[in-house]
Amino acid sequence: MSMIALPATTYVGVDVAQDSLVVCGPHTALTITVPNSAAALRVWLAGLPAGAHLVCEATGRHHRLLHQLCADQGIPLTYLNPARARDFARSLGRLEKTDPIDAAVLRRFGQERQPAATVLIPAALRELTDLLMARHAVVAQITAFDLRDQLVSTTVRQALRRLILGLRRQRRQLEQTMAQWLDSPAADPWRDKVYTLCLAPGVGVLSALALIGYLPELGTLNRRQIAKLAGLAPLPWDSATLRGVRRIQGGRAPVRRVLYLCALVAARWHEPTRDHYRQLRLRGKPATVAYVAVARKLLIYLNSLLSPAR
Numbered sequence: 001m002s003m004i005a006l007p008a009t010t011y012v013g014v015d016v017a018q019d020s021l022v023v024c025g026p027h028t029a030l031t032i033t034v035p036n037s038a039a040a041l042r043v044w045l046a047g048l049p050a051g052a053h054l055v056c057e058a059t060g061r062h063h064r065l066l067h068q069l070c071a072d073q074g075i076p077l078t079y080l081n082p083a084r085a086r087d088f089a090r091s092l093g094r095l096e097k098t099d100p101i102d103a104a105v106l107r108r109f110g111q112e113r114q115p116a117a118t119v120l121i122p123a124a125l126r127e128l129t130d131l132l133m134a135r136h137a138v139v140a141q142i143t144a145f146d147l148r149d150q151l152v153s154t155t156v157r158q159a160l161r162r163l164i165l166g167l168r169r170q171r172r173q174l175e176q177t178m179a180q181w182l183d184s185p186a187a188d189p190w191r192d193k194v195y196t197l198c199l200a201p202g203v204g205v206l207s208a209l210a211l212i213g214y215l216p217e218l219g220t221l222n223r224r225q226i227a228k229l230a231g232l233a234p235l236p237w238d239s240a241t242l243r244g245v246r247r248i249q250g251g252r253a254p255v256r257r258v259l260y261l262c263a264l265v266a267a268r269w270h271e272p273t274r275d276h277y278r279q280l281r282l283r284g285k286p287a288t289v290a291y292v293a294v295a296r297k298l299l300i301y302l303n304s305l306l307s308p309a310r
Contacts, residue, residue, distance in 0.1 A: 010049055011110030013103040014056040016063045024103035026052055031100040036062065041069050048075065053117070055110040057082045057102070067120055076117035078110070083250075085109065121216065124186035128213040131181065135174045136254070142167045178209055193219070196305050200298060201273055202266030210258045211302065219306025226303045230255045232296040248292060256295070263295035273298075 012025035021034045021041075026049055034044045054070060054077040056063055063079055070077040089097070089105040109115070121129075145160050145167070152160065181187055182194060182205070190212050197208035211218060217229060227233040231251015237244030248256075267277040273294060280290035 008051050009114070010052050011107050012048070012052055012054050013105065013107030013110065014054050014066070015099045015102040015106065016056050016059050016066060017099070018062050021066065022099040022103045024100065024107045029104060029107075031103050036065065038065060038069065041066060045069055045073055045075060053078070053110060055080065055106045055115065057085050057106070064126070067118070071120040078115045078118050080106070080109070080115070122189075124181075125190070125213060125216060127186070128178070128181060128209060131174055131178050132210055132213050132254070135171060135178075138167050138171045138174065142171070175206065178206070182209065193306055197302055200262075200266075200302055200305065201270035202262035202264075202298065203302070207258050207262050211255065214252055214254045214258070218303055219308070221303065223300045223303060227296055227299060230259065230299055232256060232259065232292060232299055259295040259299055260291060263291045263298055266298060267291065267294050 010026040012023060014024075015022040016036065018036065020036050022031050023034055023044075024031045034040055052075055054066070054075065056066070056077065056079050058079045058081060067077055067079070085102070085106060086097075088109050089095075089101070092105065092108070094101060094105060142164055145164050149157055149160060182191060187194075194205065194208040194212055197203050197211060198205060203211075215226075215230060218226065221229065224233065229251060231253065232248055233251075234246035234248055236246055263273075266273040267290075268274065276297070277290050277294055280293055281287065285293070
């Protein structure tokens with residue numbers, strides 16, 4: 001029986017900005033610019049050869065339209081941590097940075113590393129992450145104004161307190177919207193996961209929603225992978241006879257922030273977790289290090305709760 005030959009993979013580097021995309025490939029190292037609009041992207045994607053695989057940097061929001069259109073047309077797309085792409089450029093001796101250079105570096109990254117395609121996050125989960133982002137911004141403003149309360153005159157203090165009251169109302173509205181999202185049919189694939197996470201010490205509904213939104217891989221990776229993805233894995237720093245201090249770095253800061261707060265609550269109110277924290281302190285660990293260790297242990301437990309093999 002004859003075998004059908006699959007088209008060879010052709011990597012295309014894409015530097016994404018708010019208004020435009022700078023593209024390197026697929027047939028030449030010369031770059032072109034494509035408007036970052038649905039109509040222009042559809043025309044450009046339709047002209048790509050079979051086997052095209054796009055590589056871009058994560059931009060937070062600006063690459064979402066491209067990723068959605070690629071998923072609609074069955075074109076694989078990988079987006080990278082920008083720090084990883086910049087480190088790769090430095091390894092090539094490319095210290096300068098322009099949009100065409102970044103696109104060419106991303107294309108070469110694809111050719112040499114052959115990364116797996118990034119799975120498109122469902123629209124309902126993107127709505128949740130947008131709500132979480134908005135709530136975090138409001139909470140940050142409340143905290144900033146609270147810190148200034150005693151540093152300003154009485155007249156300004158009254159104005160600040162009115163602003164804080166308005167921001168707290170917005171925070172409550174966002175939390176109510178998240179509760180409505182959780183009760184809506186769009187949340188059906190994740191509702192049971194949210195309530196399962198709430199079984200863990202120190203984890204409430206808001207924390208569980210944040211973990212589902214910021215870390216959808218929870219339950220699909222092993223303990224080492226999930227700890228590294230969250231930025232809670234102590235990384236070695238050794239060379240020859242040097243045994244450096246292991247530190248956490250990288251990972252997803254929003255996930256780490258949520259887990260740290262959950263660890264604070266669990267270490268205070270959950271007896272086994274409190275005993276674990278005290279043992280770490282008796283061994284000479286600083287309080288922050290002990291809380292990070294509690295957060296990592298909590299993350300591994302949460303990962304096991306959502307694991308299909310459980």
